[in-house]
Amino acid sequence: MLALLGIAVIVVGFVLRFNPLLVVVVSALVTGLGAGLDLVAIIEAFGKAFNESRYISIVWLVLPVIGLLERHGLQARARQVIANLRGATVGRLLIGYLLMRQITSALGLTSVAGHAQTVRPLVAPMAEAAAEQQTGTLDPDTRETVKAYSAATDNVGLFFGEDIFIAIGSILLMKGVLEQYGILLEPLQLSVWAIPTAIAAFIIHGARLWWLDRKLAQLRGPSAAP
Amino acid sequence: MITLQFVYVVTGIVFAAFALLSARDRSNAKRFGNAAFWGLLAVSFLAGNQLGDFWNGILVLLLVAIAGLGALGRGKPRTTTTDERRAEADRHGNRLFWLALIIPATALIGTLLFKRLPAFFESRQVTLISLTMGVLLALAVAAAWLRPRPLVPLEEGRRLMDAVGWAAVLPQMLASLGAVFALAGVGDVIGEFARDVIPAGSLLGAVVAYGVGMALFTMIMGNAFAAFPVMAAAIGVPLLIQGYGGNPAVVCAIGMLAGFCGTLMTPMAANFNIVPAALLELRDRNGVIRAQILTALPLLAVNIALIYFLAW
Numbered sequence: 001m002l003a004l005l006g007i008a009v010i011v012v013g014f015v016l017r018f019n020p021l022l023v024v025v026v027s028a029l030v031t032g033l034g035a036g037l038d039l040v041a042i043i044e045a046f047g048k049a050f051n052e053s054r055y056i057s058i059v060w061l062v063l064p065v066i067g068l069l070e071r072h073g074l075q076a077r078a079r080q081v082i083a084n085l086r087g088a089t090v091g092r093l094l095i096g097y098l099l100m101r102q103i104t105s106a107l108g109l110t111s112v113a114g115h116a117q118t119v120r121p122l123v124a125p126m127a128e129a130a131a132e133q134q135t136g137t138l139d140p141d142t143r144e145t146v147k148a149y150s151a152a153t154d155n156v157g158l159f160f161g162e163d164i165f166i167a168i169g170s171i172l173l174m175k176g177v178l179e180q181y182g183i184l185l186e187p188l189q190l191s192v193w194a195i196p197t198a199i200a201a202f203i204i205h206g207a208r209l210w211w212l213d214r215k216l217a218q219l220r221g222p223s224a225a226p
Numbered sequence: 227m228i229t230l231q232f233v234y235v236v237t238g239i240v241f242a243a244f245a246l247l248s249a250r251d252r253s254n255a256k257r258f259g260n261a262a263f264w265g266l267l268a269v270s271f272l273a274g275n276q277l278g279d280f281w282n283g284i285l286v287l288l289l290v291a292i293a294g295l296g297a298l299g300r301g302k303p304r305t306t307t308t309d310e311r312r313a314e315a316d317r318h319g320n321r322l323f324w325l326a327l328i329i330p331a332t333a334l335i336g337t338l339l340f341k342r343l344p345a346f347f348e349s350r351q352v353t354l355i356s357l358t359m360g361v362l363l364a365l366a367v368a369a370a371w372l373r374p375r376p377l378v379p380l381e382e383g384r385r386l387m388d389a390v391g392w393a394a395v396l397p398q399m400l401a402s403l404g405a406v407f408a409l410a411g412v413g414d415v416i417g418e419f420a421r422d423v424i425p426a427g428s429l430l431g432a433v434v435a436y437g438v439g440m441a442l443f444t445m446i447m448g449n450a451f452a453a454f455p456v457m458a459a460a461i462g463v464p465l466l467i468q469g470y471g472g473n474p475a476v477v478c479a480i481g482m483l484a485g486f487c488g489t490l491m492t493p494m495a496a497n498f499n500i501v502p503a504a505l506l507e508l509r510d511r512n513g514v515i516r517a518q519i520l521t522a523l524p525l526l527a528v529n530i531a532l533i534y535f536l537a538w
Contacts, residue, residue, distance in 0.1 A: 003407075003410045003411055003412045003415055004412065004415055004416075006403075006406075006407065006410070006412065007412070007446055010446070010494070014493050014494075017511075019293055019294045019296075019392065020392075020393075020396055020399075020493070020496070020500070021289065021290045021293045021294060021392055021395065021396060021399055022290055022293070022294040024290075024396070024399045024400060024402075024403050025286070025287065025290045025399075027403060028402070028403050028406040031403075031406055031407060031410045031412065032406055032409070032410060034410065035409070035410030035411065037409070037410070040280065042283075042406065043279075043280060043283030043284065043287070044279040044280050044283055045279070045283075045405060045406055045409055046283050046286055046402050046403075046405070046406055047277075047278075047279045047280060047281065047282030047283025047284070047285070047286060048279040048282065048283075048405075049401065049402035049404075049405035049406070050270070050282055050283070050285075050286050050398060050399070050402045051270070051274040051275070051277070051279070051282045053398050053401040053402060054234060054237075054270065054271060054274060054398065055230065055233075055351075055354055056397050056398045056401055056497065057237070057267070057394065057395060057397070057398050058233055058234075058237045058354060058357070058358070059497075060237070060240070060241075060387060060390075060394060061236065061237055061240060061357070061358060061361050062329060062357075062361055063382075063383040063386045063387055064240065064361075064365065064379040064380055064382060064383030065326075065329060065361055065364045065365055065368065065379070065383075066326075066383075066386060067305075067379065067381075067382025067383045067384075067385055067386045068365075068368055068372070068374060068378065068379045068382050068383075069322060069325060069326055069368070070305075070311075070382065070386075071305050071306050071311070071314075071374075071378070071382050072306075072311075072314045072318060072322065072372055073306075073311040073312065073313070073314030073315030073316075073317075073318060073322060074315075074322045074323075074325075074326060075311070076308075076311040076312050076314070076315035077315035077318070077319070077320065077322050077323070078323075080312075080315055080316075081320075109334060111330070111333050111353060111357060112330040112333065112334060113330065115498075115501060115502040115505050115506075116505060117329060117330060118330075119502060119505070119506070120386075120502075120505050120506060121326060122323075122326065124506055144508055144509060144510065144513060145517070147506045147508060147513075148503075148506075148508060148510075148513040148514050148516065148517040149517050150506070151502035151503070151506060151514045151517070152490075152514055152517040152518045152521070154502075155489075155490060155498050155499075155514070155518065156490070156518070156521055159483075159486040159489065159490070160483065160486065160525075163479065163482065163483060163486075169451065170450065170451060170454075170482050171479075173451055173454060173455075174454065174478040174479065174482060177454065177455050177458050177478070178458075178463075178474055178478060181463050181467075181468075183463075183467070183474050185474065185475055189475045190475050190478060190479045191479070192475075193475055193476050193479035193480055193536070194479055194480075194483060196480075196532055196536070197480060197483045197525070197528065197529055197532065200525060200528045200529075200532075201521070201525055204521055204524050204525050204528070205521045208520060208521055
């Protein structure tokens with residue numbers, strides 16, 4: 001049971017809003033000590049895992065390109081395109097993005113889009129421009145909400161699309177785990193069962209985006225209507 | 227042959243540039259904190275395999291010390307104003323989108339093409355290699371078309387990197403924590419606990435415990451991959467599949483997706499929830515999670531219902 005102390009550290013640390021890096025390291029130390037490992041062994045285990053998972057952080061390579069494009073007006077252009085589009089709303093825009101993200105992920109194209117590649121430079125500014133049109137003036141809280149929904153839509157689209165693709169990591173993991181119990185399945189047998197949830201995710205999140213549009217329309221108020 | 231090592235060297239050089247540019251940025255009162263933080267990451271990418279496990283661990287502790295002591299500031303390299311950007315957007319028009327699409331397009335084509343050239347590319351890593359190629363290609367095209375001064379792309383990259391700050395390494399840190407959890411046997415304890423709470427003889431109870439357990443344990447671990455083997459071993463295989471005779475494909479595939487609902491609700495899934503909050507400069511670090519909870523909870527209920535009705 002001592003091994004679970006590390007989980008308690010995580011929960012308390014995140015709730016009390018300590019620096020998350022600090023919380024993670026303290027949790028690793030507590031977990032390791034609770035399991036009877038000595039300090040050097042814990043540092044070594046953590047260092048080894050950190051070195052082996054460097055691939056997670058290579059996404060930051062795209063920042064010089066995104067930053068340069070921002071400097072030359074990429075976000076501004078994304079805003080202009082939406083501002084010139086009649087009838088563009090946050091809901092319609094993000095529902096379209098959700099569908100596109102689900103379909104491309106289902107085809108295995110998970111790294112075609114993402115928070116650094118598409119959400120910050122394109123989707124979020126477009127959504128903000130649409131919200132400005134819908135509400136007249138966009139107050140800071142609503143702007144925050146619209147940006148958060150842009151990131152959320154990318155996550156929902158990715159998570160509930162990618163498992164339809166047969167060669168994605170989670171499908172291969174399930175196949176491997178089942179094999180340990182002598183159950184042999186083809187990836188396709190697993191991936192078809194991701195389709196009902198993908199449809200449900202589109203309906204639920206799409207309904208919430210539609211609801212967001214209604215809330216934005218109310219913000220405009222009767223007096224500001226054209 | 228081009229391997230993952232090539233990707234790491236390119237990334238290391240970019241982090242080294244961020245470090246050097248931070249060190250000479252007098253507008254940032256904490257410039258040496260930033261220089262040390264990005265510099266340590268550069269060392270990790272360039273020389274991580276030579277450092278050995280212990281010194282990699284020490285490197286992590288130094289990163290954490292810099293972030294934990296609040297020694298990381300935010301550089302403000304000069305960039306264009308809002309008005310200048312509007313003028314630039316008018317001038318360049320939609321061609322800016324094409325330039326932005328070079329990276330994903332190269333990643334896609336490279337992934338498909340390089341797999342067929344195992345003599346030249348490490349075939350297991352083609353996506354990361356082609357992503358890197360896409361970045362280099364986009365930079366080359368941008369340099370030829372927009373003609374920025376040589377340091378400008380790196381300065382613009384550093385502007386965004388400093389906006390993300392310490393959150394940049396949180397996903398990698400959490401993955402490493404997962405390794406320590408595995409070493410300490412955290413999963414086994416959780417699995418035992420999950421088995422204990424199921425009411426005996428209730429199929430619905432077992433399905434609910436499995437689905438909710440996947441989501442909860444995913445929230446603790448930060449990803450469903452770590453939770454799945456544990457919950458499969460505790461409830462999924464012995465009880466639902468072997469005990470009640472459920473369809474293994476349904477139990478596993480939709481169980482995993484129940485876990486993904488947990489991913490939407492936890493700060494531990496930093497790359498999906500905390501990093502975008504930093505990248506979009508939200509005031510609330512948990513803003514993205516807040517926007518996701520009301521999608522995740524009904525979807526979790528749907529997943530549990532789907533397992534219950536489709537597996538038998």
